[in-house]
Amino acid sequence: MKQGAKQLFNLRKKEIAKEKSYYNKFIFNGHFSVFLVILLGAFILGYGDWLKSIPKRINYALIASIIVAITSIFPIRTLLKDADKLFLLPFEKHMSEYMKSSLIYSYFSRLPLQVLIIIIFFPLFYVLNNQTFGFYITFAILAIIFPFLGLLLKWQWYKFRLERWSLFTVLFIIFTSGFYITLDAKNISSILSIIILIALILFIKYLNKSNLFPWERMVAIEQQHHMNYYKFVNMFTDVKQIEERAVRRSYLDPFLRTPKNNKFNDNSMYLYLFTRSFARGKDAFNIILRLVIIALILMIWLHQVIVVLIIGSLFMYIILLQMAQFYTQQAYGLWPQVWPVSDKMVIKGYEQFLMRLMCFIGVVFIIIFAIAFPQYGYFGAIYFLVGWLTIRNVIKKLKYQETLLRD
Structure with missing residues (x-):
């Protein structure tokens, strides 16, 4: 049955990949590709000029820590469908294997963006710290490890039926403090953030021994992620699945x-x-x-x-x-x-x-x-x-x- 859980997730992943491959033909057309190239060139040009005369008396370590802390809170992609709440109920005791695959997929699908942000911030701190970068290696390691630990904690948090805002607050505080200690104080004690996260994960996992799979919540979260993707694609081509909503302004x-x-x-x-x-x-x-x-x-x-x-x-x-x-x-x-x-x-x-x-x-x-x-x-x-x-x-x-x- 463990193998069946992995096969089910891999099947869903192939369906998503096929759908994205279809829509990418409309997104990355000639016009948009040229737009991205020019936008990238403009950013590099502006960033390079800005680094030559960086404004002083600004706490760049705090700003970067906040930005990277927010981007380090990866979303969980379960690829669950509404019908799964009924048809996968007999399969519930094997859903832990399914969620392992889900968390790994969620991590690696978002990791390239995290790496890009790490690369973007490197020239800034390289210049600010007189071309030294030893501390930045620690920062990059934390920025790679934190998201996965955050996903593990998020899964246990949802399973324990805790609110999403409280999870965001906890992760934001831990991530920001860890990044800030590394970038500003350049202290190895920032690794304590990893220990705190692991302790939280193990503690809540222990409390979750008798808790059932949160079907409603996980399906709703996946549906929201999928709808957000459709809204983005709808900028380039018609998407039948999208639901247009009105807002009073x-x-x-x-x-x-x-x-x-x-x-x-x-x-x-x-x-x-x-x-x-x-x-x-x-x-x-x-x-x-x-x-x-x-x-x-x-x-x-x-x-x-x-x-x-x-x-x-x-x-x-x-x-x-x-x-x-x-x-x-x-x-x-x-x-x-x-x-x-x-x-x-x-x-x-x-x-x-x-x-x-x-x-x-x-x-x-x-x-x-x-x-x-x-x-x-x-x-x-x-x-x-x-x-x-x-x-x-x-x-x-x-x-x-x-x-x-x-x-």
Whole structure:
């Protein structure tokens, strides 16, 4: 039966790998790959310039400890499905073998990101500590060991039916203190954090001897992880399994006033629909907001005019391009069936919505650019040009697609 538990998990893992392989074709397409390469180049360029004149009187050890502590709290991926709560119940006494495979998978699937963060912070502390790095080896070892011990503790914590927030608090305090002692005091006593974690794991495991498998909780956690992945993929292609949810954002109410009577017609309804769906939707709004924030951070951080213009233009292009998926979600939904109109009107409303979104983002980008480079502020008009050309290209493709559908 132990072998059966491993086979079941391996089967689920292959299913997930197959699904991700399918969606990766849409995610890492030509446009996004170029975007990632340019973004990486911009980060390396900005990071290198920043290291030449690092601001003083900032506790970088504490900041790095907090960041790495948060990234060290890996999520558990059980790959369980809703039906498992019923059909795997007779198999419960063998679920410990299944969870061993789950914890190993959870660790190695997230480990590359942890290694990347360790590499990113290395040049900073190498420069701050006059090109010495012996202490950083201890920090890197802790950053590799902590996540796995955290996963072991998390599993026992969930099995004991304790709250998630309390686990996060415990792990955050232990991880942060261990990292900070290593980076700031450069003291080997940070290894005590490992001993504390192991002691906690063994103690709660002892208390869990008679506890049953927490089916409801583990299935719910896996479903949430899977849905988050679908939301990310939905930026690039349609995902049937995704569940769109609405969120009330009262601060956006001034932009969502009910149209006057003369605006309730074919010409205006889809502009209102797209605007309202975007403002009240949970996924598209949050995704675009994150992209804008990342763009603004890079524009403020980098100090080369040409690079900032390229970064802003690239983000304008990516944001508008990703909104093409928003069109398919709305145009082929319920409203066209409730109030049928010509597809030309739907595309027109979508074009108007994109133009307004582009104008808002363009104004924000130009303000930041003008503050950073007052003497070159007028070059910010390039953002509007890139946005207009992108919208023109998107609308042209949509019209062509609708023509093929009619045929």
